[in-house]
Ligand SMILES: Cc1cc2nc3c(=O)[nH]c(=O)nc-3n(C[C@H](O)[C@H](O)[C@H](O)COP(=O)(O)OP(=O)(O)OC[C@H]3O[C@@H](n4cnc5c(N)ncnc54)[C@H](O)[C@@H]3O)c2cc1C
């Protein structure tokens with residue numbers, strides 16, 4: 001492990017000044033960044049961070065509160081506190097389920113919402129510094145295309161990288177149309193969730209559109225009450241806990257009088273970012289919530305999908321998981337049945 005400087009600024013201005021330094025990186029729960037540092041995996045534009053800026057002392061960034069009919073989630077709120085918050089459980093059960101499908105109870109107690117968005121791929125070549133990897137070392141190659149790719153992408157990949165984004169929480173945030181709010185020393189901006197994570201293209205070293213020196217301060221979610229009664233997060237993985245998604249589906253339906261008024265569907269474990277195809281959602285509008293309609297939506301969501309050998313099984317798996325998750329959503333959540341814990 002390389003030596004590094006550790007600082008703990010007391011407020012937001014102090015953090016923003018320090019993370020503007022070229023060799024600095026923010027650290028929150030540390031559950032991904034410290035693993036990467038121990039494995040010797042550097043951030044895209046740094047040989048190794050020389051300065052870790054602990055952001056957990058900033059006041060006011062760990063709240064979860066109502067916000068004009070929607071919800072505001074602080075970047076420093078822990079994943080567990082977010083999943084179990086009464087507002088999240090009642091009004092955004094899809095988000096609660098997705099977070100609770102991830103990692104383990106111990107990790108969720110440490111992991112923060114901002115850190116969850118920024119976590120890096122779990123492609124094994126990315127962590128193995130003895131192998132080439134375009135994401136770790138641009139231009140060195142992508143052994144995963146011909147190699148061990150069981151976990152990797154079937155959609156939106158490029159010749160340079162077929163990695164997936166490993167988050168569960170982000171799949172629900174994509175379905176729920178979240179917005180990411182960021183601050184830097186010279187200003188602030190808001191990024192629609194669809195534009196936050198990137199496809200790999202020619203620059204797989206860049207996971208997202210956050211610029212150096214920017215800090216995620218909070219996320220906002222629009223009102224999603226109409227979806228609360230009919231939503232489901234289905235995660236298919238190698239074992240029941242402590243495993244990343246092979247395929248996951250966040251599904252939410254607004255059902256009135258026996259027909260679908262609106263649908264939201266996002267996929268995890270299949271691409272470099274949570275995958276959503278709005279045409280598949282439009283196709284469901286006005287239809288009865290049945291397996292035939294769900295299968296048609298699955299075809300649209302998976303248009304252009306391809307496997308790379310080991311991960312070919314993900315094509316039928318994803319198709320079946322989409323139909324299954326939409327069926328679970330249609331049958332209703334605990335919220336719909338008045339079974340609130
Ligand atoms: C064994 C294991 C199993 C796991 N399983 C799952 C799983 O099944 N599903 C799942 O979704 N996740 C899983 N995770 C990942 C876990 O959810 C992430 O490690 C965690 O969410 C990261 O949050 P953190 O606060 O610890 O981030 P850190 O490790 O502190 O930081 C991660 C990155 O985010 C940056 N960062 C942190 N906060 C901010 C901010 N506010 N603004 C800008 N940048 C920031 C850091 O600089 C760093 O680059 C697993 C992790 C482990 C170790």
Ligand code: SF4
Nearest residue numbers: 123133134142161162
């Ligand atoms: S898929 Fe991406 S992360 Fe994995 S080896 Fe290829 S370039 Fe690296």
